[in-house]
Amino acid sequence: MVKKTEPNVENNENDYVSTKLSLLDKDNVVISDVHKEILEDEIKELPPIKEGELNVSGAYIFDQGDKYEIKVYVRNGLSENLNLEDIPFVIKGSKGEILASQLFDLRALGQLPPHSVRPIKIYFNKENVKVDKIPEKWELALNGTFKISRKVKTRYEGLPEKISDKDKKVLQDFLDGLPDIEEGEFSISTFSIGINTDGTILATCVMRNAALKPITLEKVPVTLLNEDRKIVNSNEFKLKDFTVSPYRARLCNFSFQTGVKPEKAQELKDWSIVYKLYRYKK
Known part of the structure; x- marks a missing residue:
């Protein structure tokens, strides 16, 4: 398992918004209070985002043999609900080079309330990875054009x-x-x-x-x-x-x-x- 290294971000409180943990009803019932506290602690460590931004941050990556599992925090920095559909993700290296790319259907993520953050796991197939091994320093990012439906x-x-x-x-x-x-x-x-x-x-x-x-x-x-x-x-x-x-x-x-x-x-x-x-x- 490789932990993602976070980039240094200069924080100006006037430009950034805080996001709160939001879980789907079915997850909110089964996830324990201890697990929720762990999620909230991980969220606190994420770099800040600005008002109006959609942000994804990878918490960890795990090699499962035929694919990579990545735990992702999706943050809605907008002041309105968001519904995500087909979203292109890329894994970048320390120099910004693209190591992997894949399209993911995020409808299962549900509707994201304003200024909220929700965890999800995605799986990169090895056929979409350009390197033999993901290095210790990596970053998950959005890529290209994608559809955000606002209800x-x-x-x-x-x-x-x-x-x-x-x-x-x-x-x-x-x-x-x-x-x-x-x-x-x-x-x-x-x-x-x-x-x-x-x-x-x-x-x-x-x-x-x-x-x-x-x-x-x-x-x-x-x-x-x-x-x-x-x-x-x-x-x-x-x-x-x-x-x-x-x-x-x-x-x-x-x-x-x-x-x-x-x-x-x-x-x-x-x-x-x-x-x-x-x-x-x-």
């Missing part, structure tokens, strides 16, 4: 002023239950579909904007499907002054006229919306 938590804007607290809770529960949305994405999710006594089918959706800029919609293609997934209506709706602010969610209604007039308003269970146009026969 965005949106909040409602523009809700009706007279909406009841009960309806607010229903809407909030729906928003909280939607799949995570990554920074830069825009999504439309169907909230409800129902028919009124005048024969109008009203479809309500929630639009989420995870981009850094406001997004204005002028047209939205909408196809209404019944419980048998058959097309009931397909139309392109024109929206007027409809803008969703950054990191916000907004309700939008689409109405379809029918010749059916039920005695009372009712939910159309198992009906759905597809946000594209289809040809259909009336």
Whole structure:
């Protein structure tokens, strides 16, 4: 086993952020308090990182014969959650030369909270190592371009002023239950579909904007499907002054006229919306 030698880093407290140990729920249950203390002591020995940085530090490397095991501390220096996917790692020598390189899938690391650090073990296959033996002085680093997905938590804007607290809770529960949305994405999710006594089918959706800029919609293609997934209506709706602010969610209604007039308003269970146009026969 070879311990990694840490480089000398000049520390300016105004430029650096501290990171706290963060474990996945399943690890937090099985790891003992003594083991957690050991992890925290190792974290204290890591070189400081600056605000906004993603950092990896190797704690040790162990030759397993056909591969090298490396214990890594991944630190999130950003003030927001991070989800890492395919990340290229390299092992460098004392002169900065690349000794090994390999791509690792870090989805198992889970979502990293702001200013947190989480340990993980990675395994370099010997076929990806350029030297016969990793020297005593080595360093683990990130290399090239890689994808960091940032999950965005949106909040409602523009809700009706007279909406009841009960309806607010229903809407909030729906928003909280939607799949995570990554920074830069825009999504439309169907909230409800129902028919009124005048024969109008009203479809309500929630639009989420995870981009850094406001997004204005002028047209939205909408196809209404019944419980048998058959097309009931397909139309392109024109929206007027409809803008969703950054990191916000907004309700939008689409109405379809029918010749059916039920005695009372009712939910159309198992009906759905597809946000594209289809040809259909009336």
